[in-house]
Amino acid sequence: MSQYFINIYDAVKTMISGMSLTLEHLRKKKDLVATLQYPNEKWPQPERHIGFDHKDYNVIRSRLHVDIDDCIGCMQCERACPVDCIKIDTIKPGKGIDFDCGETSNDTRKKMIVPRFTIDMSECMYCNLCVYPCPEECIYMVGGPNEPKHDIDYEYSKYVKHDLVFEFSNVTDQQIVDIGAQSYLDERNSKIDKINQGVNLKGNEPQVSSAPTPAAPVQASDTLEIKCLDIIEDKMLKTPAKKVFFKSKRAGEDDIIKIDKVIAEISKLDGYSPELEQKLKDLL
């Protein structure tokens, strides 16, 4: 029987002590609130007294960045990556071709060019393992101690997953041609074509038996396919044209603007003729 009353007494006592604690937290809310209101207060701001400056950090794992001018294409980082999110292509100058690949900031002569250096940040697991083997220290996580090299990049959220693939290479098509690797360029373009076709695949749509809609010129039309550029016979013109076209298609621009851009691009090159321009305009 006494246990019965002790239990009731215990319950009342501990309940009151617990409630007094929560009330204290309610009362002292100004000092105790620990929330960091993220989009308004970002990490290095002094409001949040976590006690240390971001210069004190060893490293901040925010986003991988490559100083591509320093990259010698040794592929060490690609090999170190456990999830294969780094993709590097390199081209060595062919025999007998005199091509200057440039120098890094450490005065190392580059032996090859890097036409592709993509990092898929949607797959990256921020393990930092690619950073250590780099002989030129050109791949690193941005921010923190690397702040002088590159600002911290908190949120690089994108609407499409593919936009998280960051391309660092700055090698132009002309350079690839100069180095004597036309075949690489062709292969790449055919791949882009393939992807582009894949993007436009709609699956097995049910057959609609109604009459085809009249091809009225619509203001915001997006009907042209990259295949239509096949009317350009000259390869030297076709490649840059397709590139511009593809870029413009990504941006979701009108057909008219697409064709205008293509014309503007190829009119600078040799082999351009007014007939070709007329042909392109006829596409619309």
Next chain:
Amino acid sequence: MTSIVDSILSAISFINIDINILLIFAIVIPGLVLFILMALNVMISVYFERKVAAFMQDRLGPMEVGIFGFKGGKKFWGGIGQIFADTVKLLTKEDIMPANADKVLMLVSPFIIVAGALLTFIGIPFSDGLIVSDFNIGILYIIAMSSVGVIGVILAGWSSNNKWSLYGAMRSAAQIISYEIPIGLNLLLIVIVCGSLQVSDIVQWQADNRWFIFHSPFTFVAFFIFFISVVAETNRTPFDIPEAESELVAGWMTEFSGFKWSIFFMSEYANMLIVSLVASFVFLGGWLSPFTIFNVFPDSWLILDGFYIGIFWLLIKAIFLVFVMMWFRWTFPRLRVDQLMYICWKVFIPFSLANLFFVTIWELIAGSIS
């Protein structure tokens, strides 16, 4: 004693039509007002609860949604626009009905619960005379109506065709029916002392003598038993086993969504307000100001009492009790179902019965002394 129905009836009696049609008007108008009151109550209470919880947990709570570009910063009203955002969200959400559910019962059950809450409001005063209908059996009516909701809960749990829901409904039924008893016993104690079931009589008794909570040691204990029992009856933590989110997902509300779910929410918070109002006018002096606690001051001092300021006093008391309920919720763990029954049957009911016995003796002695 007047009530709202009487006043409205006398106010519109100049229209020369049948008294029965006028009566319909006189009943519908307070009904609408009460419904709006319930809706307002849930909007404000949810915000209040979220903020109280946040500050107790060292968080800030809703902060982003302001009104008209006004944001209070890290203040209590920091995200006051959340009230409207929540309402719009709840009312426009998709209403999902499980394929194998009993569709009719599932549709009906939220409205039975909300009807129970609305019906209880008829007997609840907001100030002296501000009551829809002042029955002579007011307290009995409140006890009866507050358990209508359990029918809706069982229907909701059964019709969802979900094991978790059924568990929740069965637990809820057992819990509400059990806790009716200590609630009834403690209200009976008050009725014995003041000799009336009518709400206005109970408050008038307190105005003449003293608040019931300080009337005798036994009524003091009775208040706490009553309050904890009503917390249990409204399914709030630490007695929230019917909807225990870590065990039963959401209990009997698991399969409900959108508007139906917001109706549940509305009735839950309405019940909280109802029980707080009942506790205030039965034990805490209703619409009387704090000067009347022991009734020692002469009548000329009681300038803080009156019809309009009475609303304020009653609501202050009720809101404080609602806050205490929230305070419970954000402090305590949840009880197990057998412990819940233990507390009811082995602690509260013996104590209430003992209370009932001693208070009658107390009254006999006090009556013979005076």
Next chain:
Amino acid sequence: MFKIIDKSIISADEMVLNMGPQHPSTHGVLRLKIITDGEIVSKVEPIIGYLHRCFEKHCESLSYEQIVPFTDRCDYLASMHMSHSYSMAVEKLLDLELPERVEYIRVIVAELQRIASHLIAVGVFGLDVGAITPFTWTLRDRERILDLFEMLCGARLLYNYVWPGGVSHDLPPKFIEETHKFLDYFLPQIDEYNQILSTNKIFIERSADVGVLPLEVGINYGVTGPTLRGSGSTFDLRKDEPYSVYNKFDFDVPVGEGLMGTVGDCWDRYYVKVLEMKESAKIIRQALDSIPKGDVHEVLPKKIRPPKGEVYSRYESARGDVGFYIRSAGKNMPDRLKMRSPAYCNLSVLNEISAGWMMSDVIAVLGSLDIVLGEIDR
């Protein structure tokens, strides 16, 4: 006289209740097939594998360095312990002697991680029995440890910090004083947890005497860590077979004493974790005060290519005895890597100790076992 003629009329059927994989308190994607008779549970069958990520298969095609980030992802609440235990296995295979400073740093981060992991365990157990406020408080304090780790290696949850042969970075300049500051702040908080949760009568009623795990049953099932120590065993690898530099520190091994009920109940398993946080703080303070100077990359192997052989190494993680069984074929990738995960064994005892209790108790027992599904399913 009344007499029940046919008993089958009133006897209730048993019901199969499917808890999870999507359920608020199964700590991840665990599925429990519960056979109940009303509220009383007669059998619990855990069904695992919903988070299986082929860790062991992956390891057979990754080099030894590349495995470290994957071990982090096994027990994501105690990543430092996982990479530390894996590194110890590889070092045993390579026969490496580590610099003193590396061992001290490893001990410091491991004990900080133990506090962080136990904070989650304590808070989540409160959440499982219905107390929400202690959970947010423990998360608030864990956040400070994560801040320290972020300062150390840049990552907040999955660190890739402890490597075979060393650690990735030396301590940053202000780390030692910040850690001291954190401990000064943290120790009074434990009293607050005790005040709001451990000594609360409702909490005691919910957890004391519930799900009692007898010591022999625990050992037979391979239960380790705080879960076994709650049953009264002093089995702790840090004391029994001190690896790293644990033999240099003075600390106690808290065991369950049945303060509120029987030895080995949920409350004991919970309270051992609370006490262990204090002991970890003690170890950290000693290590911070006596940390020697040195180079942390001194013996870091350039390329890990261990000789042929096999090794089994053990480690006391926040959840128990982590074992790594590695067979090397002399290549730069392991031939076979098996992780003995503590929570895997701890979970297998669930049916034994929760059968016969109520539905709510199954949740409490599951919470007190402190499982991490990432580690169970691997």
Next chain:
Amino acid sequence: MSIKIIDILDKKFKDSINFSENQNSLFIDDPSKWDKISKFLHQNKDLKFDYLMCLSGYDLTDNKLGVAYNLYSTSLKHYLEVRIEVESEIEIPSVANLWRTANWHEREAYDLLGIKFTDHPELKRILLPEDWEGHPLKKDYETPDFYNGMPVPKDKSYWE
């Protein structure tokens, strides 16, 4: 492993066991004897291996599978590693009744490597789905192209 354990075991099971060169593990030649040896290891008062730390299966290629048992005594604090290496068709006696840890570990070894244990209470898959084909940790395992009609993503060409 101490000399003492070797002595005790050598005396009792001379014919059916041998030790590896550096004497850190015990090989059992005849798996059918494992039943008896395990009981002896568990119950002998000088050995008292009451705690099975780990049970790992491994593939030796050439149609041979192995199981390594890492035993520990919590009271006497000594270790023993026992290994059984058999042709993949031969079944190994289960120890799930002695050390109940072995229940799930043996299921895992069966699941991932296809090692069969006799007298196991319920030998079925534990980590993989019930209808998965093959045992992934075998060296000759090839990932199937489809599982229940869904393509198994082997490389990125499926989505890139």
